[in-house]
Amino acid sequence: MQFSKSTDYALHALLHLGHSERHGNVGIKELSGTLGVSESYLSKIMSKLRQDGIVRAIPGVNGGYELARPADQISFLEVIQVIEGRQQWFECSNTNSQQHSLLADNGTVQRGRERSDNCQCLVEKVMNGAELHLYQYLREHTIQTTLDEAFNRCNNEVNKK
Amino acid sequence: MQFSKSTDYALHALLHLGHSERHGNVGIKELSGTLGVSESYLSKIMSKLRQDGIVRAIPGVNGGYELARPADQISFLEVIQVIEGRQQWFECSNTNSQQHSLLADNGTVQRGRERSDNCQCLVEKVMNGAELHLYQYLREHTIQTTLDEAFNRCNNEVNKK
């Protein structure tokens, strides 16, 4: 269970775009050179980001990519979901098994019609909670906040001296 | 990016063991039957859990598995890490690239010897934060708390009537 390299590339590329915003477009050559990854591969990733309206692409000479929105409206969560897909991070594969009905009998009489409601997979319940928890964090962190933090960190370092 | 089925099986198996604690051992046959997965495959998973001291294994006739510790000392985090491995969920693959040094020049003069300290990968910094955040949640949720929640949920349902 690991985030893909594509996600890594996407986030780094967006940070680069955010950082170079005043200088206009950034071509795939500059991007791939900076990140140390092939143009071909990075193109695919940038295409995905474009299809989801995170970046704009300008074809032709002097073309390239730029952020399609202000950097504070591009969250880590959205980027991750575009690249990794929007499927749940945990899915119970035992829904057909006896597991859940067995546990449902835990000291109480359980009527059949209630089962689907309040006796869903216990594991999934916890894991979905974890997922929502994580979403919150990843929603609060944007390309902008990340750039800002870097800026402040370096400034503080200088002021301390 | 998804949790593996093995993790699913492991957590369900442990819930089953926790639930059947008073009845003694549970053999692989009962476990695999309840979860709807082959004995062979589940064995491997149980072996891992044993090697990490989460369950005890009793070979021979009437053997089986039982929790090696109280259910409230087996967290989701530990189970996940045993099955999925303890590698980070995000690793920056661009450490050699120019990305980070470029961003480090963000409006401040940066001395070379400080870089390794305070100008590490920005993406990794955010993602590691997310990981720690998630760890906290997964540490607080144990086999016991999950069983308890199921019990309370069903009880409340009954009392409401």
Next chain:
DNA sequence: ATTAATATAGATCTGTGATATCCATAATAT
């Protein structure tokens, strides 16, 4: 208009890891 630069989309290749099964071996209760 032509050319060079740039992005896009399709096809394909490769390696790795998750999922799964089978078999031989060890341990233990009856």
Next chain:
DNA sequence: ATATTATGGATATCACAGATCTATATTAAT
């Protein structure tokens, strides 16, 4: 002794991440 149970090794299969190549479309500059 025998049947039962767990363990470990070897292996098979399959999907997917990672990556590359080529052909095509679009645009700026000449």
